[in-house]
Amino acid sequence: MTFEDKIHEPQFTTKQASEATGVNWETMRGWIKRKIILAKPEDDVRGVKAQGSPYLLSFASIMQIAITAKLDELGIPPSRGGAIALEFTHMGEGKAVWVGEPESSVYPDPRRPGRLFGGNRLTFLAAYAGEQFGYVFDAAGMKDERFFNKLFFPEGVQTNRVQVAAVVWIDPIFIDLKYRLDTGENA
Numbered sequence: 001m002t003f004e005d006k007i008h009e010p011q012f013t014t015k016q017a018s019e020a021t022g023v024n025w026e027t028m029r030g031w032i033k034r035k036i037i038l039a040k041p042e043d044d045v046r047g048v049k050a051q052g053s054p055y056l057l058s059f060a061s062i063m064q065i066a067i068t069a070k071l072d073e074l075g076i077p078p079s080r081g082g083a084i085a086l087e088f089t090h091m092g093e094g095k096a097v098w099v100g101e102p103e104s105s106v107y108p109d110p111r112r113p114g115r116l117f118g119g120n121r122l123t124f125l126a127a128y129a130g131e132q133f134g135y136v137f138d139a140a141g142m143k144d145e146r147f148f149n150k151l152f153f154p155e156g157v158q159t160n161r162v163q164v165a166a167v168v169w170i171d172p173i174f175i176d177l178k179y180r181l182d183t184g185e186n187a
Contacts (some may be wrong), residue, residue, distance in 0.1 A: 001184050003059075004115060006059070007058065007059045007114045007115065008055035008058045008059075008060050008090075008113075009058055009059075009062050010055070010057055010058050010061075011028070011056060011057075011058065011059075012057050012058075012059070012062060012181060013055075013057075014028060014029065014032075014055050014057065016181060017057050017061075017062045017065055019180070020062060020066075020117075020177050020180035020181050021062060021065050021066045021069060021177070022069070023065055023066075023069050023162075026081060028065055031082060032055065034079075036068065036078050036079060036081075036082035036083075037061060037064055037065055037068065037082055038064060038090060039055045039057055039059075039061055043075055046158070047092070047109060058114075059114070059177070059178075059181065059183070060089040060090060060113070060114035061089070061172065062087040062177060062181070063085070063088065063173065063177060064086065064087045064088075064089040064090070064174050066083070066084065066113065066177055067084075067085035067088060067089070067125065067168060067170070067173065068081040068082045068084075068085045070168050070173065071084060071127060071166055072169065074166040075165070075166070076086070076127055076165060076167075078144075079125075080127075080132060083132055083133070083134075084125070084127045084132075084133065084134035085125070085134070086134075087125060087133060087134035087135065087136050088113075088114070088123070088125050088134070088136050088170055089113065089114050090114065090119065091111050091113055091175055100107060104112075110137070111123070111136065116170065116171055116174055117138040120140065121138040121139065121140055122138060122139045122140075122169065122171055123137075123138060123153075123169075123170040123174075124136070124137055124138070124139060124150075124152055124167055124168065124169055124170060125167070125168045125170055126164055126166070126167050126168075127164070127165045127166045127167075127168075128163060128164060128165055129163035129164070129165045130163070131166060136170075137151070138151040145187065150166065152164065155181055
């Protein structure tokens with residue numbers, strides 16, 4: 001089983017998540033209790049309580065913590081940032097597929113939830129002023145001519161005026177966490 005297959009499996013303690021993301025353990029625990037971060041009750045693992053960690057978290061949930069922290073640095077409160085981060089970690093972009101579904105032949109190159117876009121494409125998450133959603137999009141590079149259109153005119157957004165509040169480049173966060181959590185694969 002590859003890392004990609006286990007991205008949504010609870011396997012890391014909250015202590016590991018705190019160390020990997022740099023988010024204070026008490027802050028992270030508060031986010032989980034306030035349901036800003038997804039940590040389902042079935043992720044509660046009694047065996048790890050002796051280690052001072054009441055939850056096991058998936059890599060996707062740890063990405064949600066890291067992205068929420070990044071959005072907080074950019075001025076978006078965690079109560080909104082956690083929901084916006086879900087757009088990357090637990091949902092797909094417009095042409096993505098749900099966890100467990102076969103990849104569609106209609107969209108031959110989907111981005112599955114919690115994963116980066118494939119190939120040489122970069123993965124970005126944009127947050128918009130006054131909105132409770134984020135938008136995950138790809139770019140072929142920093143000079144991709146479609147970047148501007150994807151950022152300011154995201155698919156499915158029904159508004160005449162889009163104000164970008166923050167843009168997060170997801171790839172370095174993903175690679176850094178993969179390395180810090182020692183997932184057994186090269187980042």
